Amino acid sequence: MGRAFVYVILGGGVAAGYAALEFRKRGVSHGELCIISEEPVPPYERPALSKGYLLPEDPARLPSFHTCVGAHEERLTPKWYKEHGIELVLGTQVKSADIRRKTLLTAAGETISYKILIIATGARALKLEEFGVKGSDAENVCYLRDLSDANTLVDLMKSCSGGNAVVIGGGYIGMECAASLVINKISVAMVFPEAHCMARLFTPKIANYYEDYYKSKGVKFIKGTVLSSFEIDPSGKVTAVILRDGSRLPADMVVVGIGIRPNTSLFEGQLTLEKGGIKVNGKLQSSNSSVYAVGDVAAFPVKLFGEIRRLEHVDSARKSARHAVAAIMEPDKTGEFDYLPFFYSRVFTLSWQFYGDSAGEVIHFGDFSGSTFGAYWVNKGHLVGSFLEGGTKDEYDAVAKATRLKPAIEDVAALERQGLGFALAIIQKPPEPTVTEVQGSDLVLKKPLYAWHATAGVLVAASVAAFAYWYGRRRRRW
Numbered sequence: 001m002g003r004a005f006v007y008v009i010l011g012g013g014v015a016a017g018y019a020a021l022e023f024r025k026r027g028v029s030h031g032e033l034c035i036i037s038e039e040p041v042p043p044y045e046r047p048a049l050s051k052g053y054l055l056p057e058d059p060a061r062l063p064s065f066h067t068c069v070g071a072h073e074e075r076l077t078p079k080w081y082k083e084h085g086i087e088l089v090l091g092t093q094v095k096s097a098d099i100r101r102k103t104l105l106t107a108a109g110e111t112i113s114y115k116i117l118i119i120a121t122g123a124r125a126l127k128l129e130e131f132g133v134k135g136s137d138a139e140n141v142c143y144l145r146d147l148s149d150a151n152t153l154v155d156l157m158k159s160c161s162g163g164n165a166v167v168i169g170g171g172y173i174g175m176e177c178a179a180s181l182v183i184n185k186i187s188v189a190m191v192f193p194e195a196h197c198m199a200r201l202f203t204p205k206i207a208n209y210y211e212d213y214y215k216s217k218g219v220k221f222i223k224g225t226v227l228s229s230f231e232i233d234p235s236g237k238v239t240a241v242i243l244r245d246g247s248r249l250p251a252d253m254v255v256v257g258i259g260i261r262p263n264t265s266l267f268e269g270q271l272t273l274e275k276g277g278i279k280v281n282g283k284l285q286s287s288n289s290s291v292y293a294v295g296d297v298a299a300f301p302v303k304l305f306g307e308i309r310r311l312e313h314v315d316s317a318r319k320s321a322r323h324a325v326a327a328i329m330e331p332d333k334t335g336e337f338d339y340l341p342f343f344y345s346r347v348f349t350l351s352w353q354f355y356g357d358s359a360g361e362v363i364h365f366g367d368f369s370g371s372t373f374g375a376y377w378v379n380k381g382h383l384v385g386s387f388l389e390g391g392t393k394d395e396y397d398a399v400a401k402a403t404r405l406k407p408a409i410e411d412v413a414a415l416e417r418q419g420l421g422f423a424l425a426i427i428q429k430p431p432e433p434t435v436t437e438v439q440g441s442d443l444v445l446k447k448p449l450y451a452w453h454a455t456a457g458v459l460v461a462a463s464v465a466a467f468a469y470w471y472g473r474r475r476r477r478w
């Protein structure tokens, strides 16, 4: 038994949804494209699962957050796929792949063949058992990667209102889940081995701001230690978490967010792997020219940094998917993927964005006792990364554009003084610039004209932001 398609997307997550839309825009014919997903629903915006989905009131539910609403594009419902002749093979796990024969074998025993394959299998949540701790199967222990996990978490929160939750892990899943638990009136203790939360990105100073905010909401931080075991009652429920230092935390529920592992196993030994993912070139093409990889599972060249990277963020999933489809459908017109790494998080009323690379020296700026602050990373004399909390849309755009420009930084003290003004000024186009005027980091604001531009820019940005804030409150964001 078998079916054949010109294009097959393996995986039905964020990247698959954006790839499908791009195929449609580029004129894929009815019956040419198929998406195979082990999930029971068409692609959706996964970040919604730790944000709107967990709200106690008016929570987000499908079909509202099917892709591609996160990028303000069409919402691809089951009807949309049908209308465009795109075959959805849902609730179906692919068990093996034969790259030489160009076939995939599903758990139901069907063979699906392709001319071009896009691997969009994403990643799975790491389990406690992989770190030698038993208990993942207890009914009040949950992870958060897919819709079924999110439903388990919602049910647990409902049954634990007023109780205690322990969150294992201080990354963005842990932080976002902790915020949602608090909003659902559950007391939270967060446990992680690092010295501060979001250790892979945040500096101690940035982390301190968020930890203080969380503490003001009643969250307890237990840092520098790990979970060693659970206390489990006769019904199989966890009642307490025992830490390596011997302390005991009572628990009505446990949320585990300890990282992810890319789903590469079907292709090991068949495709070249790097950085834990499937290695692809600037066209997202793997070591086999008929096979592309996108999203969390792909390790691709980040031109800006001259390195192969594997990113685990939604923007890169969306953009890499689109680029791969462009490269497949219009190879002569499609250049190399030139991506500026970007990720974000929203918790409580806080919201941050990060662009670029967190390498080199860190320069903090802004008001860490207020609501808008940030940091720049300067590596080998160039600005390579920017973090901003509480910015307006224009301010986020400015730090993104400034980071992409990778400007030379001659004076870090001046950069620190200018703070956000540096990014706002560097992206202004002065009427008659001379080369020296735009090269130095400090010179940009020394010119009264540029200072005026920056001030005017801030005023315009502030009014645009006020409107955007008002408007944004009326719309859901993913």
Ligand SMILES: Cc1cc2nc3c(=O)[nH]c(=O)nc-3n(C[C@H](O)[C@H](O)[C@H](O)COP(=O)(O)OP(=O)(O)OC[C@H]3O[C@@H](n4cnc5c(N)ncnc54)[C@H](O)[C@@H]3O)c2cc1C
Binding pocket: 010, 011, 012, 013, 014, 015, 016, 036, 037, 038, 039, 045, 046, 047, 048, 049, 050, 092, 093, 094, 095, 120, 121, 122, 123, 144, 145, 146, 173, 263, 266, 294, 295, 296, 297, 311, 312, 313, 314, 315, 317, 342, 343, 344, 345, 346
């Ligand atoms: C709760 C949560 C919140 C997040 N929030 C943010 C955020 O705020 N900001 C941000 O930048 N990023 C965020 N992310 C990360 C972002 O969602 C991912 O980077 C993105 O989903 C990656 O897209 P993908 O298509 O590569 O993988 P996924 O979206 O994970 O999709 C992979 C799909 O492949 C399927 N699959 C895998 N193997 C098989 C198989 N053998 N057979 C059939 N199907 C298979 C999976 O079931 C899944 O449907 C969040 C992630 C989660 C889990």
